[in-house]
Amino acid sequence: MIFSTLEHILTHISFSIVSIVITIHLITFLVDEIVKLYDSSEKGIIVTFFCITGLLVTRWISSGHFPLSDLYESLIFLSWSFSLIHIIPYFKKNVLILSKITGPSAIFTQGFATSGILTEIHQSVILVPALQSEWLIMHVSMMILGYAALLCGSLLSVALLVITFRKNRQLFYKSNGFLNESFFLGENVLQNTSFFSAKNYYRSQLIQQLDYWSYRVISLGFTFLTIGILSGAVWANEAWGSYWNWDPKETWAFITWIVFAIYLHTRTNRNLRGANSAIVASIGFLIIWICYFGVNLLGIGLHSYGSFPSTFN
């Protein structure tokens, strides 16, 4: 009883903090960068992180198993992973752009998990026989950490694509304006171009940063994904009698793995690097969601734990 109350309290705290942080982000996005507000949103995410940690621990104690047995719990864990990446000082110090991605991602997943959409599966459910294994912790946590890192990395790539294409468009506009203005305001144009080149300089710096950090984060996520898939295969060999069953979830995890392997290979080639690899990563972004969510929503295959209760396997 006390656990469920505690769980409720923590859920509500994290959800309200998340709402506040969303508002702050919107304000800073729409109005202006108010430093104090931004700082408080940073603190808010740290508090959310501890709340989610508490939530997970309470669920663990009250249910007696690692809280990763259904979609709701895995979503909570996903937002926990995002906020973990967010507050890791290593990334915080080096990569401000990454925290711009992880913060909102944590907010959205947490908001989605705690919102009304999934209320009917908030109750911590019993663990079906096939899930009763030590592999659960390793497999699912690695998979979700991998998803979290890959999502962050591919979002950085999406940002890179957006900036690249906006730059191209603006260059186009600029050249148009250039023609018009050059007729009567020669000096002004000169100033404009120098201004633009400074802007372009920062833009290309930003693109380089995005490119580099999406590569690093995706490599990290890829490592987690590999470990997750392989530990899942070993577990499947214990529980289902075969290390690979071509189950939809497995297949999609493998597709995700291949897509990010393609990404890492495109990085090795100078001609394919940049926008091309970013496109691959953006495809990967969609595929992760299909793998993580789509397959569960369809409720097909052996991995259908999140969608409806099954009696056996």
Next chain:
Amino acid sequence: METLKISTKPTMSHIQNQIHPLNLKPYPLIHNSRILGVYNNKGGRTFSFTLTCKLKVKTVKGTKTNNEKSVSGQITVPDSDSAPPIIEAEEGSIGNGEKKMEQKNSVSGSGLFKKLPRKVLGILSNLPLAIAEMFAVAGLMALGTFIDQGEAPDYYFQKFPDDHPFLGFFSWRWVLTLGFDHMFSSPVFLGTLTLLGASLMACTYTTQIPLVKVARRWSFLNSAETIRKQEYADTLPRASVKDLGVILMGDGFEVFSKGPALYAFKGLAGRFAPIGVHLSLLLVMSGGTLSATGSFRGAVTVPQGLNFVAGDVLSPSGFLSTPSDAFSTEIHVNRFSMDYYDSGEVSQFHTDLSLYDLNGKEVMRKTISVNDPLRYGGITIYQTDWSISALQVLKDGEGPFNLAMAPLQMNGGDKKLFGTFLPVEDGDSPNVKGISMLARDLQSVILYDKQGKFAGVRRPNSKLPIEIDGTKIVIVDAIGSSGLDLKTDPGVPVVYAGFGALMLTTCISYLSHTQLWALQDGTSVVVGGKTNRAKGEFPDAINRLLDQVPELVETSSPKESDSLVASKLELERTGLDV
């Protein structure tokens, strides 16, 4: 020429011996410098995660002078498998990669036989091809999850009709001709996978293995200009290259020094790991092939108390499947039981199994459950399914009778339901009436009377009689059947070895290979370096190290920081150009 030994690591000691001046032979060192130069040229700033395949092909094309055959010939390394020789790179060779390569044409007129495989290798190790193959595999797998697998042809006639083809062309003809109804064993899919495996091998052979040979060697740079051309470059005034070496060693670098020049590297494993990734993928693939061709599988549902012979259940999956002695083992199901949560849901299934050899001797006994299979002589027995085979019932004190339970079709859901029927009137009449009994699991039995009305619930073993329509019934026991899967799989050890290697090498692949060169230039030390992955953090990390280098002469003006800023600016500028 004097050699200074700084590294004290035991692993490098044999290499240290090689640095001795007496062993220093004039050696055609162009190989190394040339190849490094090419990387700088083509690979640009990043040495990437999996070492390049395309790079190789381009190298051949770009530097081809008079032959097309010396793909692997040009990167030959002396066969001495001992320590790699020390190399003095020619000045300026690293940094400007447009050096013409002299090619050694070792292929004579009979080279046609060698030519063809090399051409095939060259095509296979092409990076765009490999990427296309990976996309093809991913696409086919995605298709395999969208098309329901393993249905009868009629299903596909309905789902993909000829007159309304999906996307205008995709009808059942496509599905059945290309074997997409069993995608993951269809020739198209397996062929693509094989092609990918071939590309993997070709790339490992033509690109990655030569890289090892290159990366195992190191070279000193004797010109400050060359060092300044590195991705990272800095000048330390009033510093000693020896101090730098000591500090680098403290940070885990392998340090080599000769006269005023210093070379240090770290994380060499990170450069080799992608090869390991490829090799372990090949290991997994070969293990998978072995599994597919050499295994036996079978499933059986055995009521509690009965037995079966393993070999009767197992059927071979491929031409390599050979039965073993263990196939004659007789397996006896001693007991099947289920655990329940307080809410009544099933928590676990247990089957107590005894294994007997040909002589009837018990060789093994184990209670298996889901996630806890039994392994004996290469055979693995899994708990995968269950059912209720019979109810033992006392009717008016007579019996017990065994009533066979039949699985009932449920509309929707995957919960199981079993039912049986006990006739209470004369069995000869055309419409027999009797008592129906239903059970979801082994916990309780629901009884209905002749009219089909609910009569009561009894637990097996409770010995509590229930009177329905004048008949006293005691449910003695519910006998479960255990659903067992049996398999032998010779591929598992291979696949597991591949898994282990893959996990390890993928993790190591995250590490960066960092190389540093330094040269004592008067009182100052010129430092330059590059890394293949962690390029973002690299300047900070090196600056931190360089800050520790003590100044030789105590002076009041800290000029070092000025030069740091200057070189940082320079770095940013050059970074922009690239």
